[in-house]
Amino acid sequence: MDSRERALLGGVEIFAELDERALDEVLRTAHRRRVGKGETVFRQGEEAQSFYVLVDGRLKVTQVTPEGQQVVVRFMGPGEMFGCVAVFGGRRYPGTATAVEDTRMLGWTKGATQHLMERHPRLAMNTLGTVGGRLQESQARVRELSTERVERRIAHALLRLAGQAGKPVGSGIRIDFPISRQDVAEMTGTTLHTVSRTLSAWEEQGIVESGRQKITIRKPDALLAIAEDQPTPAR
Amino acid sequence: MDSRERALLGGVEIFAELDERALDEVLRTAHRRRVGKGETVFRQGEEAQSFYVLVDGRLKVTQVTPEGQQVVVRFMGPGEMFGCVAVFGGRRYPGTATAVEDTRMLGWTKGATQHLMERHPRLAMNTLGTVGGRLQESQARVRELSTERVERRIAHALLRLAGQAGKPVGSGIRIDFPISRQDVAEMTGTTLHTVSRTLSAWEEQGIVESGRQKITIRKPDALLAIAEDQPTPAR
DNA sequence: CGTGTTATTGATAGATCTCAAAGATGGTGG
DNA sequence: CCACCATCTTTGAGATCTATCAATAACACG
Numbered sequence: 001m002d003s004r005e006r007a008l009l010g011g012v013e014i015f016a017e018l019d020e021r022a023l024d025e026v027l028r029t030a031h032r033r034r035v036g037k038g039e040t041v042f043r044q045g046e047e048a049q050s051f052y053v054l055v056d057g058r059l060k061v062t063q064v065t066p067e068g069q070q071v072v073v074r075f076m077g078p079g080e081m082f083g084c085v086a087v088f089g090g091r092r093y094p095g096t097a098t099a100v101e102d103t104r105m106l107g108w109t110k111g112a113t114q115h116l117m118e119r120h121p122r123l124a125m126n127t128l129g130t131v132g133g134r135l136q137e138s139q140a141r142v143r144e145l146s147t148e149r150v151e152r153r154i155a156h157a158l159l160r161l162a163g164q165a166g167k168p169v170g171s172g173i174r175i176d177f178p179i180s181r182q183d184v185a186e187m188t189g190t191t192l193h194t195v196s197r198t199l200s201a202w203e204e205q206g207i208v209e210s211g212r213q214k215i216t217i218r219k220p221d222a223l224l225a226i227a228e229d230q231p232t233p234a235r
Numbered sequence: 236m237d238s239r240e241r242a243l244l245g246g247v248e249i250f251a252e253l254d255e256r257a258l259d260e261v262l263r264t265a266h267r268r269r270v271g272k273g274e275t276v277f278r279q280g281e282e283a284q285s286f287y288v289l290v291d292g293r294l295k296v297t298q299v300t301p302e303g304q305q306v307v308v309r310f311m312g313p314g315e316m317f318g319c320v321a322v323f324g325g326r327r328y329p330g331t332a333t334a335v336e337d338t339r340m341l342g343w344t345k346g347a348t349q350h351l352m353e354r355h356p357r358l359a360m361n362t363l364g365t366v367g368g369r370l371q372e373s374q375a376r377v378r379e380l381s382t383e384r385v386e387r388r389i390a391h392a393l394l395r396l397a398g399q400a401g402k403p404v405g406s407g408i409r410i411d412f413p414i415s416r417q418d419v420a421e422m423t424g425t426t427l428h429t430v431s432r433t434l435s436a437w438e439e440q441g442i443v444e445s446g447r448q449k450i451t452i453r454k455p456d457a458l459l460a461i462a463e464d465q466p467t468p469a470r
Numbered sequence: 471c472g473t474g475t476t477a478t479t480g481a482t483a484g485a486t487c488t489c490a491a492a493g494a495t496g497g498t499g500g
Numbered sequence: 501c502c503a504c505c506a507t508c509t510t511t512g513a514g515a516t517c518t519a520t521c522a523a524t525a526a527c528a529c530g
Contacts, residue, residue, distance in 0.1 A: 063374065066463070069382045073374060085367035088360065094371055117360055124359035125323065125352055131366050132320035136329055138373035139298065139308060145380035146424030147304045150486070180508065189381030191487060196510055212495055212508060228301070385518070416477065426519060431478055447476060447527055 005055065005106065012053055012079050014126040022120050029116065030106040035059075041083075041097040041105070048086035048093050050107040054078055057103030058165065058177045062186070063095045072186040074137075075100070075177070077165055084127060087113050100177050145189050153188040154198050155227035158208070162217055171209065171218055178213035240290065240341065247288055247314050249361040257355050264351065265341040270294075276318075276332040276340070283321035283328050285342040289313055292338030293400065293412045297421070298330045307421040309372075310335070310412070312400055319362060322348050335412050380424050388423040389433050390462035393443070397452055406444065406453055413448035 009015045009023055018026070033052075035041050041052065044063060054076055061073040061082060073095050076082055086093045087110050108116065117124040144153050158175070166173040181192040181199070188195070199215070202208045207223055209216045217223055244250045244258055253261070266285075270276050276287065279298060289311055296308040296317060308330050311317055321328045322345050343351065352359040379388050393410070401408040416427040416434070423430070434450070437443045442458055444451045452458055 063378060065378055065382050067382070071378050071381050073377075085370055089364035089367045090371065094374070114360070118356050121353050121356040121359055124356055124363060125349070128359060128363050128366060129324035131363060131370060132324045135320055135366060135370045135373060136325065138370060138377060139329070141377050142308075142373060142380065142424075143298060143300055143306050145377065146306050146421075147300050147302070181510095182508080186381075189377075192509080193488085193511085194486060196508095200510070415475095427477080428479085428520085429518060431476095432518095435478070445477095 008055060008079065009053075009106075012081070013130050014053075014081055014123060016126055017122055018120060022123075025119075026108075026116060026123075027106075029112045030108055033105050033107055035099045035103050035105070037099055037102050039099055041099065041103075042093045044093060044096045046093050048083065048091060048110060050109050051081065051084040051087045051113055052105045052107045053081045055104040055106060057099060057101040059097050059099045059101075059103055060183070061095045061097050070186050071189075072183055075161065075164060075179075081127075081130065084113075085131065100179075150188065150190045150194055151198055152227055153190070154184060154195060155223050157184060157187045158215065158217060159220070159223060159227055161215075162220065166217075169216065172216050173220060174214070174216040179215060180213050184215075243290060243314065244288075244341075247316070248365050249288075249316055249358065251361055252357055253355060257358075260354075261343075261351060261358075262341075264347045265343055268340050268342055270334045270338050270340070272334050272337050274334055276334065276338075277328045279328055279331045281328050283318065283326060283345060285344050286316065286319040286322045286348055287340045287342045288316045290339040290341060292334060292336040294332050294334045294336075294338055295418070296330045296332050305421050306424075307418060310396065310399060310414075316362075316365065319348075320366065335414075385423065385425045385429055386433055387462055388425070389419060389430060390458050392419060392422045393450065393452060394455070394458055394462055396450075397455065401452075404451060407451050408455060409449070409451040414450060415448050419450075 005027060006023065009026065015023060015026060031050075033041070041059065042049070056078055058075060058077050059082075060075050063071050063073055065071065082097060083093060117127070144156055148156070161175045161179070162173045165176045167176040181195040184195045185192045199208060199210050202223075203210060205222070207217070207219045209218055240262060241258065244261060250258060250261060268276075268287075276294065277284070291313055293310060293312050294317075295310050298306050298308055300306065317332060318328060352362070379391055383391070396410045396414070397408045400411045402411040416430045419430045420427045434443060434445050437458075438445060440457070442452070442454045444453055
């Protein structure tokens, strides 16, 4: 019954509005797990065991197409939950969760989760809200992929990453975990080559500053202009 | 307390496993609504009032980008629910629902929905399952848009439509509602021109048969081969 | 039989992917 | 502490897919 974990839970969206006793119950039924950088929490296609809330560190959820191409579903940070959809409808995890830094998490087995939700409808409703939010994000991505050119998609992706994991540094906002060109490409439906070229161009304009697995946004406003502005024809 | 409505509810995924009394309560708190072909149930950005289950007919959910480009989120048939995400997290409808045929639906106000879910956790959990399924579909679409060429995406879209609304006719499977080239383009992130060209090519090969707002799949297997087969380089 | 919508088709331009090769970078083991 | 290796990144050139531009044609409806 770690008071730090307790504080974390209070801040997690799905546990909002639960009373002390309910939170105690939630914590009591949780198990703890650590996963080191580069290791996986679970793999696509595995029987869904548990759903998790990330306590510390960062991870990447990916899917592989039947043809073997990888797609990044999302990056996640502390306080975010994952694996929840598999614990309901789907029996299997739809993607692979890989730690990009050392991580700690709390997990609940399938049975424990269902039990908790039956006793605390609020929990199910909160989760519904979160999953709904994810659905909207995913649809936003469909919208982007359908209507935007690569450059704008990359700009959107970087801004989203900065929002999730941006750390202010002297010269701008730094994306605070190791991320490669390939990762960005898999987030935006392009190739690492195009990402590299785009970042190089932006670097020349002083919009970003990047290196091996490192990206710092120097002019967020300029990036936003690229992401939102000019109704495609203009460029 | 229409027994036909009652039968429908029993078959709707989110009401599964609810007992008689719960179903009675659900029906009692519902309101009925008819929306004629071409009219909208709600519009993107409107304050979310209700969530709905489609009883009869078919409708299309679309979103418009800030730049004014339209994207089709999904087509829906009887027994499917919609507008539910807005009733939780989001305050506003994220898209516009337009009837493509005359429709009838059952609706529950925001308040009624939350009340029902608090009393019947099962309902919230079922909804979570359905929304989770939608999330996976949406991610599958992201995957397609990221990794597949237009032709394959169109093939996938037609197969999905056939699965949802396919009606066996003498010469194949007919998509049983009016759908334009533009609609298909907005489902697959391409232009109506490309869709037209693709369908023309398939028509020559006898794979489909199509006309104004009408598409019939003659060789579902050939379409499937296009959708699933040849690891991009091969073509 | 107009009239507006929907669909077809050709030509052309551009954005991106592919293919290829070389250049950084950082970690590791000797 | 340094050389070496596996990864990650950059960049060029050419090939393609698909959007765009521009007309024309087919269709349904009042």
